[in-house]
Amino acid sequence: MSILRYSPFxxxxxxxxxxxxxxxxxxxxxxxxxxxxxxxxxxxxxANFYPSNATLEELEKAGKSNPEILSPYTFVKRDTSGxxxxxxxxxxxxxxxxxVAALLREAAALTAEKPSKAYLKARxxxxxxxxxxxxxxxxxxxxxxxxxxxxxxxxxxxxKIFFQKRAYMAWLGVLDESTTREMERFKTTLxxxxxxxxSGAKWVKVSKVNIRVEDTILFSGLVAxxxxxxxxxxxxxxxxxxxxxxxxxxIFKPIxxxxxxxxxxxxxxxxxxxxIQQRYPxxxxxxxxxxxxxxxxxxxxxxxxxxATSRLGGYFPYFDELYTDLLGIKGCTTLLLxxxxxxxxxxxxxxxxxxxxxxxxxxxxxxxxxEQFTQGHAILFYFLxxxxxxxxxxxxxxxxxxxxxxxxxQLSSIVEYYMxxxxxxxxxxxxxxxxxQKTFRDFNKxxxxxxxx
Amino acid sequence: MxxxxxxxTKEGLEKIEKDYESLLELRKTKTTDDVPSIWHSEDVNPEYxxxxxxxxxxxxxxxxxxxxxxxxxxxxxxxxxxxxTVCLGATVTVDMGEEVDTFTIVGTLEADPSxxxxxxxxxxxxxxxxxKEGDFVKVTAFVANHDCKILKVRYV
Numbered sequence: 001m002s003i004l005r006y007s008p009f010x011x012x013x014x015x016x017x018x019x020x021x022x023x024x025x026x027x028x029x030x031x032x033x034x035x036x037x038x039x040x041x042x043x044x045x046x047a048n049f050y051p052s053n054a055t056l057e058e059l060e061k062a063g064k065s066n067p068e069i070l071s072p073y074t075f076v077k078r079d080t081s082g083x084x085x086x087x088x089x090x091x092x093x094x095x096x097x098x099x100v101a102a103l104l105r106e107a108a109a110l111t112a113e114k115p116s117k118a119y120l121k122a123r124x125x126x127x128x129x130x131x132x133x134x135x136x137x138x139x140x141x142x143x144x145x146x147x148x149x150x151x152x153x154x155x156x157x158x159x160k161i162f163f164q165k166r167a168y169m170a171w172l173g174v175l176d177e178s179t180t181r182e183m184e185r186f187k188t189t190l191x192x193x194x195x196x197x198x199s200g201a202k203w204v205k206v207s208k209v210n211i212r213v214e215d216t217i218l219f220s221g222l223v224a225x226x227x228x229x230x231x232x233x234x235x236x237x238x239x240x241x242x243x244x245x246x247x248x249x250x251i252f253k254p255i256x257x258x259x260x261x262x263x264x265x266x267x268x269x270x271x272x273x274x275x276i277q278q279r280y281p282x283x284x285x286x287x288x289x290x291x292x293x294x295x296x297x298x299x300x301x302x303x304x305x306x307x308a309t310s311r312l313g314g315y316f317p318y319f320d321e322l323y324t325d326l327l328g329i330k331g332c333t334t335l336l337l338x339x340x341x342x343x344x345x346x347x348x349x350x351x352x353x354x355x356x357x358x359x360x361x362x363x364x365x366x367x368x369x370x371e372q373f374t375q376g377h378a379i380l381f382y383f384l385x386x387x388x389x390x391x392x393x394x395x396x397x398x399x400x401x402x403x404x405x406x407x408x409x410q411l412s413s414i415v416e417y418y419m420x421x422x423x424x425x426x427x428x429x430x431x432x433x434x435x436x437q438k439t440f441r442d443f444n445k446x447x448x449x450x451x452x453x
Numbered sequence: 454m455x456x457x458x459x460x461x462t463k464e465g466l467e468k469i470e471k472d473y474e475s476l477l478e479l480r481k482t483k484t485t486d487d488v489p490s491i492w493h494s495e496d497v498n499p500e501y502x503x504x505x506x507x508x509x510x511x512x513x514x515x516x517x518x519x520x521x522x523x524x525x526x527x528x529x530x531x532x533x534x535x536x537x538t539v540c541l542g543a544t545v546t547v548d549m550g551e552e553v554d555t556f557t558i559v560g561t562l563e564a565d566p567s568x569x570x571x572x573x574x575x576x577x578x579x580x581x582x583x584x585k586e587g588d589f590v591k592v593t594a595f596v597a598n599h600d601c602k603i604l605k606v607r608y609v
């Protein structure tokens with residue numbers, strides 16, 4: 001069962017009513033993990049969405065005559081004559097979804113908060129029709145609600161063929177108001193510029209980007225399998241909603257905290273010299289790691305090339321995740337010029353990006369689907385090493401920040417081409433030049449042993 | 454306190470004056486309400502120590518505000534012939550290569566990049582002062598370099 005639980009609250013922290021609501025939502029979220037477990041299949045690029053013997057060409061051809069084949073909300077199976085048919089999620093999981101919908105309606109009846117009530121009711125309806133625009137729009141209005149709750153099929157990371165099929169996921173958390181306010185201010189400063197888009201590319205501007213920092217109680221489904229520090233919704237596949245209604249990215253405090261203590265900081269200590277370690281105290285690095293999560297998710301909204309997924313297919317997330325990190329660093333250099341970021345902060349952001357790359361490599365064994373994130377970092381590491389921004393000195397590494405920024409600038413131009421105009425076959429050829437294992441093989445000893453999370 | 458000049462817009466000055474009045478009111482309230490006694494049996498009263506700490510902070514803030522008000526210079530509209538030049542108070546639209554940015558250059562006290570107000574002391578603020586519409590300027594800070602073209606200068 002794909003479920004992760006946290007206990008951020010003592011019994012007295014929440015009212016009796018709040019605890020009743022959370023109990024219903026917890027039960028709904030837990031149910032979703034069964035649906036996700038039916039979708040995932042780490043042995044096959046198409047997970048359980050497509051028959052394992054179906055070729056890309058066969059699926060594309062079938063999709064032309066029956067668009068449901070490539071719908072985000074269907075399983076593709078073979079019929080008795082060996083042809084391809086589509087089975088909607090709402091049909092396959094009818095019984096389970098009806099139970100989940102009932103729990104959401106019960107939670108809605110208990111909540112007095114109007115936006116949450118409207119959202120839960122709308123989501124209960126949408127789960128049964130495989131269409132989520134109405135409840136996504138309602139969810140965007142819960143931006144300030146105390147309880148943060150997501151349930152449904154949204155992220156596409158386990159469909160590595162088309163990056164199309166959406167996997168079930170759920171999270172439940174409580175808003176940390178003061179950290180949210182602090183990060184909101186920072187996010188606004190970061191997103192205040194108007195970025196230019198590549199000539200000839202199709203793009204959409206996101207109307208509004210909001211942030212929530214939450215004390216998470218539970219992850220279920222895909223988000224329990226992929227331990228993200230944050231998540232942006234509506235999905236990047238729903239750009240029509242981004243354009244008109246904006247998006248919210250949620251930062252998950254327990255993941256940020258755990259990732260830093262168990263991985264990022266130990267990697268930092270192993271990788272870099274004593275001199276570098278003394279220059280950047282742990283508390284400042286930890287604060288910057290939270291900020292880097294905000295930067296990453298804010299920058300997901302910065303550049304939205306509308307047809308990137310259809311051009312790049314399953315390679316989209318490889319480029320998207322890398323590009324977001326690069327844009328984040330570049331965005332912060334602009335903040336430096338405006339006096340809103342310091343030299344020290346830029347340096348820490350670069351160091352954390354490097355350590356985070358090694359985390360993804362270390363986590364790849366337990367979470368093979370993190371390949372999409374690790375590949376991007378492999379590309380960055382290749383450029384940092386060959387550009388001599390990162391160099392081995394005795395048994396550890398030293399960093400040249402000037403060169404590192406030059407690498408970021410150069411690489412972001414290359415990656416932007418693929419995001420804006422690149423096609424699947426050329427993306428595939430490009431990625432082959434940066435094999436993960438070869439790039440990271442000399443870094444194994446810097447990564448702590450133990451369970452990745 | 455050293456003699457610094459504090460550049461403020463009219464709105465900024467009004468806010469500083471309002472905040473100063475509030476602090477004066479707070480000081481009056483604190484010193485006219487029940488002030489804790491210094492001694493509690495044979496020891497110094499912890500409530501008094503806390504009160505003393507609060508008053509020290511308050512006095513320090515009042516001194517800061519008084520220094521600002523004594524040395525304030527209002528940012529005013531430049532003469533008509535100088536309004537294509539970037540001075541304090543100018544709202545500037547800049548092409549920075551991959552992005553276009555619009556912000557107002559203000560004194561450090563009012564700077565708030567989240568509200569598109571940057572300090573005249575920031576690298577970008579310093580680099581743009583004295584430039585004109587159509588100029589190119591290179592702005593550098595530590596590891597960041599940007600070639601900027603000044604697209605528009607206006608005064609609100």
